Amino acid sequence: MGEANAERGENALIRRLEALLGGRGVSVPFGDDMAELLSGPPPLLGTVDTITDGVDFLSAEHAWRDIGYKAMAVNVSDCAAMAVRPEAALIAVVLDNRLSMDDAMALLAGIKECADAFGCALAGGDTNSWDQPTAISITIVGRPEPGQAPVRRDGARPGDLIFVSGPCGGSLLERHLHPRPRVELALALNRRLAPRAMIDISDGVAIDLSRVCAASGCGAVLAAERVEAAIHDDARRRAAKTGQPALEHMLHDGEDFELIVVLPTDVDRAACSELGLLPLGRMVTGRGLRLERAGRDVGEIAPRGWEHFQ
């Protein structure tokens, strides 16, 4: 919910929603990237995400095709986060009456471009319009690969190793408009390495890792040297403009749509390298995120993230 009422707002609502909806006895806890719709095997999972003009995107600045692509991609990335293959989508749009027919078709073409790129069928939807800003709600259903379970965010344990699936930071420069959710990598990881926990990086490495920590009841320590080795070139270019350290951009920028992957200490490190995973640190007992350099604690990492689509 809006910032003005953040306290009474979204978090409080989600807690009350959890109380209202909880206790279904399903295999995926409330609050993960996808919800369990039907029990398995294999279970059917679903995710829904609504983005709205003026909050999550700015139609005055972004092309409708990009907005459509991204609306779909953020949902596909939720599937990647749980190692679920996106199989079919339903699209519900409430269009601003001021949109032209070409705008509406560009929006749908962008959604279809992304769906096609990830092999997800666009099964149907609901179109409405009103004299208010556009809202786009996309639901995707999918299943893990045969014999696999979805990867939750609450399975990390102290001692586990933390990896990221690629360099992060600075997505705002360009990449954020055309994210490449890591679905195939997620499926391969689940098949080969059985991750303890996984999440996609939508809001930022620090805040999304803190969600894994909160769900798993652990803390995390990141090694500055490792984090620096996982800084995206875009983060360095952005740092040159903002005057902030590139490491800050790596940890907090968001919209990378890479995966944070938590693996047991005895994981096959060669397989990790082969799959392109970059080590960042380890899960620990306790709470919160801390940074260390040369093995010495150098302070807390604030779990703050980037606001979408700015």
Added chain:
Amino acid sequence: MGEANAERGENALIRRLEALLGGRGVSVPFGDDMAELLSGPPPLLGTVDTITDGVDFLSAEHAWRDIGYKAMAVNVSDCAAMAVRPEAALIAVVLDNRLSMDDAMALLAGIKECADAFGCALAGGDTNSWDQPTAISITIVGRPEPGQAPVRRDGARPGDLIFVSGPCGGSLLERHLHPRPRVELALALNRRLAPRAMIDISDGVAIDLSRVCAASGCGAVLAAERVEAAIHDDARRRAAKTGQPALEHMLHDGEDFELIVVLPTDVDRAACSELGLLPLGRMVTGRGLRLERAGRDVGEIAPRGWEHFQ
């Protein structure tokens, strides 16, 4: 889309959407009450419907609990229309920041009340807010009963008999706030009588029957005597206020959430009576809806419907 741009609007958009999404080779054609998400057996079907404040409901006039109940019920009724059991739902709400926490919880409680009444799990969702009117988007997934296929709206043939699952008209007086979608009846009908086509009455008997006709490539003739026998008491009470014939209210009021059921001529009529079906007329070759009285044509029935939630 809005009335001001109806021509360029929703119908044109839906046609272009169909061109964009069509050709998937699934068993349920684009445009039915639900879309096929995964092939079977049994197939998984899904439906999504968005309702918005000021268009589909008026939060100044209706209680948030009723709005929530109805938002869920219209989707459950889409499941009934295809003889699909609603199994799990995802809720996406974009709340007006002016809502109180109690309003938001009442909305969710209404959604849950309806979900519980129909045995549909609320699996999860997405909550957002903005400084615009509230939009509520609900996705339901479900399957037909084992061994059954979903009932489409395009299977009617000339000669088939048209029934309605209960008296219609005048729902505005009260019933429209707390609809009772006919899920169990739909499942029993599919099991016992294998309907050729089915649709739920959301916008009105005439307009929803015209959709069955259009999808099936037939026309329909209704017998005035039969229609009169299926007039709801509420339609008579409303007619007394509006000065319109009760038959007009029966045909055009909408929001009855009963079923229009098309059955072959050799159907077991005793079973039809036992299941509470009321005969209305028959499918014919050609197009459009006509009314006859004492076997004589007395004119066209306009396929106009009621606007939601007024």
